[in-house]
Amino acid sequence: GAVVSQHPSWVICKSGTSVKIECRSLDFQATTMFWYRQFPKQSLMLMATSNEGSKATYEQGVEKDKFLINHASLTLSTLTVTSAHPEDSSFYICSARGASTDTQYFGPGTRLTVL
Amino acid sequence: QKEVEQDPGPLSVPEGAIVSLNCTYSNSAFQYFMWYRQYSRKGPELLMYTYSSGNKEDGRFTAQVDKSSKYISLFIRDSQPSDSATYLCATRKTQKLVFGQGTRLTINP
Numbered sequence: 001g002a003v004v005s006q007h008p009s010w011v012i013c014k015s016g017t018s019v020k021i022e023c024r025s026l027d028f029q030a031t032t033m034f035w036y037r038q039f040p041k042q043s044l045m046l047m048a049t050s051n052e053g054s055k056a057t058y059e060q061g062v063e064k065d066k067f068l069i070n071h072a073s074l075t076l077s078t079l080t081v082t083s084a085h086p087e088d089s090s091f092y093i094c095s096a097r098g099a100s101t102d103t104q105y106f107g108p109g110t111r112l113t114v115l
Numbered sequence: 116q117k118e119v120e121q122d123p124g125p126l127s128v129p130e131g132a133i134v135s136l137n138c139t140y141s142n143s144a145f146q147y148f149m150w151y152r153q154y155s156r157k158g159p160e161l162l163m164y165t166y167s168s169g170n171k172e173d174g175r176f177t178a179q180v181d182k183s184s185k186y187i188s189l190f191i192r193d194s195q196p197s198d199s200a201t202y203l204c205a206t207r208k209t210q211k212l213v214f215g216q217g218t219r220l221t222i223n224p
Binding site: 002004006032034041042043044046049091093095097102103104105106107108109111 | 147149151156157158159160161164166203207210211212214215216217219
């Protein structure tokens with residue numbers, strides 16, 4: 001149980017384009033989803049928290065107009081990186097937490113490379 | 116001071132050894148503690164989850180929480196090369212997770 005998937009697993013795009021990453025909870029309803037960013041050999045950095053049906057709450061320093069988060073259903077959240085630039089290249093990981101769970105379950109991550 | 120401190124390593128041990136991974140935390144109000152394992156280029160996988168003080172065992176893994184000293188540990192018995200990964204300790208702060216830096220562990224055959 002508690003499986004979270006992400007799609008795509010890796011993506012390469014040109015500078016200036018937008019990229020959408022999907023995060024799905026496969027066997028439970030995710031009342032809260034989280035988006036993280038991870039640079040090589042570093043720990044996870046929380047970008048935003050989203051509750052189903054509500055606007056996402058962004059961490060300090062994260063541009064909400066650049067990283068658009070939608071959590072329209074209890075099993076799906078999306079992160080859109082708008083007008084991507086090479087400095088946005090990173091490993092993006094989502095996690096999900098259900099109403100009856102105390103912890104977060106992570107997706108496999110999406111590696112974004114912006115050329 | 117970081118809320119959760121973890122020695123980043125790297126830590127390298129021979130196969131079969133007992134591994135001890137440790138973290139300290141600063142806020143005595145933290146109650147929930149987790150250990151995640153992360154393989155290269157993969158998302159973190161929940162290994163152990165404990166509430167308050169005490170020990171929890173699952174197969175070759177034992178998680179230990181000492182709230183009096185604000186110290187959490189993960190022990191791996193009979194370590195295997197497949198245990199080579201980065202291990203992240205974490206605690207829950209409201210609905211967010213606060214992570215340690217992660218310890219890179221290599222088990223040598």
